[in-house]
Structure formats: structure tokens, C-alpha cells
Amino acid sequence: MGKTTAIAATRQPFRDERGQGAIVFDAARWPQAAPRWLDPAAWAPPATPVVEGGRGGAWFVESGFGRGVLRRYRRGGLAARASRDRYLWLGEDRVRSFAEFRLLASLRSQGLRVPSPLLAGYWRQGPAYRAAIVVERIEGASPLAACLDHPGAAAWTATGRAIARLHAAGVDHADLNAHNVLLDPAGDAWLIDFDRGRRRAPAAGWREANLARLSRSLAKLAGPGRDGWRQGFRQLRQAYEQTFHAALARPDAVGVGR
Structure with a gap:
């Protein structure tokens, strides 16, 4: 936790x-x-x-x-x-x-x-x-951007869970991109750079906008013909949906778990 x-x-x-x-x-x-x-x-x-x-x-x-x-x-x-x-x-x-x-x-x-x-x-x-x-500083961490060619990496699941917990807490990240997600040596995902971040009711519109921004960031870094990250992003989305709904069911446990 x-x-x-x-x-x-x-x-x-x-x-x-x-x-x-x-x-x-x-x-x-x-x-x-x-x-x-x-x-x-x-x-x-x-x-x-x-x-x-x-x-x-x-x-x-x-x-x-x-x-x-x-x-x-x-x-x-x-x-x-x-x-x-x-x-x-x-x-x-x-x-x-x-x-x-x-x-x-x-x-x-x-x-x-x-x-x-x-x-x-x-x-x-x-x-x-x-x-x-x-x-x-998050010691020994590397950005999600380093996982573009590793779609099966556990980092994608960890990232989905971290974003879901943030959203369940009602926080809109204004610049969610592949460099603002860090993976530490234990495999946990950290979110950084909260300039212009704000608390909001966890509505679908801004949550999806956050995820779309992250997807665009990954696509831009990958460039044409380098599509392995898309499989990883699907894994991220699956972990996100599971964790988000579980966190809403237990609001006292938003920051709990891996």
C-alpha cells in the first residue's frame, strides 16, 4: 500500500x-x-x-x-x-x-x-x-515511456491501478503523459507533476480525457509503425476499470493495494 x-x-x-x-x-x-x-x-x-x-x-x-x-x-x-x-x-x-x-x-x-x-x-x-x-525524488524510477516496446510488462497494470485510485479520489491530472508516470524498482507506479491538478467529482468525461491524453502521448513517442504499446494500453485500461470500480465501492481504501 x-x-x-x-x-x-x-x-x-x-x-x-x-x-x-x-x-x-x-x-x-x-x-x-x-x-x-x-x-x-x-x-x-x-x-x-x-x-x-x-x-x-x-x-x-x-x-x-x-x-x-x-x-x-x-x-x-x-x-x-x-x-x-x-x-x-x-x-x-x-x-x-x-x-x-x-x-x-x-x-x-x-x-x-x-x-x-x-x-x-x-x-x-x-x-x-x-x-x-x-x-x-522517486528513487530508481523510470518513466512509462520506457515500456513502449514491452506491452506485456506489469508496469501497464500498475499504471492503470494508480490512475484509477487517483480518479476515484476525485483528482483530475492536467498533464497525464508517459513521462509523468514513474515505475519504481518494486514495480509500483507513481504519478508526478500536478501543476493545475484539481479535485472534481469523478465524472466519466474528464477521466476519459486524462486517459486519452496519456494515449496520445504514448502514440507520439512511439511514432508510426511502432504499435506494441497499444496492447500494453489495453492492459492498462482493464486494470483501470477494475480498480476504479473497486475503489468507489470502498472509498476508505482509495490508496490501498498494488
């Missing part, structure tokens, strides 16, 4: 050369957390860029809390033409890093396999802000 973890967030305002802002952090795991740790240049040993998946802006880091991933919030698509990393200020409750910290903490308390949030923060400058977050 996933480990149930209670995370109490500590908030701390600050002002530095980048602007006025605030951080929230898990003081039990990282009592020395500070705004400077949201800058990849501050780390020793040096922060190492994450090269696989995503739009860049992520680094592997290491400190007293263990190993983590620092991620700066960045836009993609057409929005990036206006600004790569600035977001309209709509109040602290709407800050993306804080929202992701809260959601991850809540999911950890339910025993779901997501990274523990360690530190989140923002810098405000006028009507805009920048944001970043540090979460724990």
Missing part, C-alpha cells in the same frame, strides 16, 4: 532582489528550507538538469531531506510567446506552486503514490509572479 503521510505546511513571507513573496514547506522534513533553495544555482552539490520529458526548468537536487526535484513553473504552447515563466497574480490562494503543494500533501495523506512536497514558493512583481516547487 502507499504510505500515508501527514504533512503540515509552514508558511514564511520574504522579500529579496527578485520581489516580494512567500514560501510554504514541510518543516519536519526540511527545517532549514528557505527561498534561496528555489534557485538551482544555490545548490551544493550542484543541481543537475532533468533532461527527460517536460519543457525544461527542472533539476535534481540533494540536501538533508534526501533527494528531490526542483521545478520552475513554465508555460508551453502559445502562452509561452507572451511570457515563459510569468503568471497573472490572482491572489496567494491561486499561486500554482502553493496549489500543487496543497494537493500533493492531501494525496499523501490518503496514501496515494505521489511525491511528497517539500518546499514551494513564489516571487511577485507588480501584476505577475514567478513560482517554483521542490518535491521528493
